Each structure stands twice: as C-alpha cells, then as structure tokens.
Amino acid sequence: MTLFTGCQKDDELGQKPEGTLGHEHINKGDFILSNGAMITDESKVIYGAFGGLDADIQFSEKLSLVTKTNIYYHANSDLAKTKFFVGLGLKYSILKNQAQ
Numbered sequence: 001m002t003l004f005t006g007c008q009k010d011d012e013l014g015q016k017p018e019g020t021l022g023h024e025h026i027n028k029g030d031f032i033l034s035n036g037a038m039i040t041d042e043s044k045v046i047y048g049a050f051g052g053l054d055a056d057i058q059f060s061e062k063l064s065l066v067t068k069t070n071i072y073y074h075a076n077s078d079l080a081k082t083k084f085f086v087g088l089g090l091k092y093s094i095l096k097n098q099a100q
Helices: none
Strands: 002-005 012-015 018-024 044-058 063-074 082-092
Touching: 018 063
Parallel strands: none
Antiparallel strands: 002 012, 012 044, 018 044, 044 063, 063 082
C-alpha cells in the first residue's frame, strides 16, 4: 500500500503488513551444545506477523535511494520473538525511460 508519493512522480513510501508461518529448527537437531549445555526446546512450527516499510526516493531520472525496514514477530518462538532488519542502498536504473 502506498502511503506517500513525493514531488517527483517516482518518490514513494509504502507499507505491507502480513502473516508468517515457518518451522524453527534449533541447532540442527543437536540437543547438546559444544560447551556441554543442553537445549530443552524442540524444533516446531512457528507463526506470527510481519510488517515492512519501503521507501524509494529519486535523486535523478536514473538514480534513487532505497530503504527497507522489516520487523517479524513470532508469537510462539522460544529463540527470538522479535527480529528487526534494516537495509539502505542506491539504485541505478540503466534501462529507465529509454522508450520515451
């Protein structure tokens, strides 16, 4: 879903809420760690929610700054209930606007 469109027609900010479903596999099935500690949890199916925020801000016709922020929440995970990811980059479009 687009939240904002800037002065230039290709500036954009969008969000995307979704659900997640996966399998949490702990330590490749080994229940004893190298230091002798034991893992008491078992591998299992996990579920939760995912949310993201993406931005694409154009500097010129072919160059733009892109950002991506994602957060995952797994309600029944024993390892990490919340995971947060952030990305930043430059996008150079070599084929943009050649048809015009």
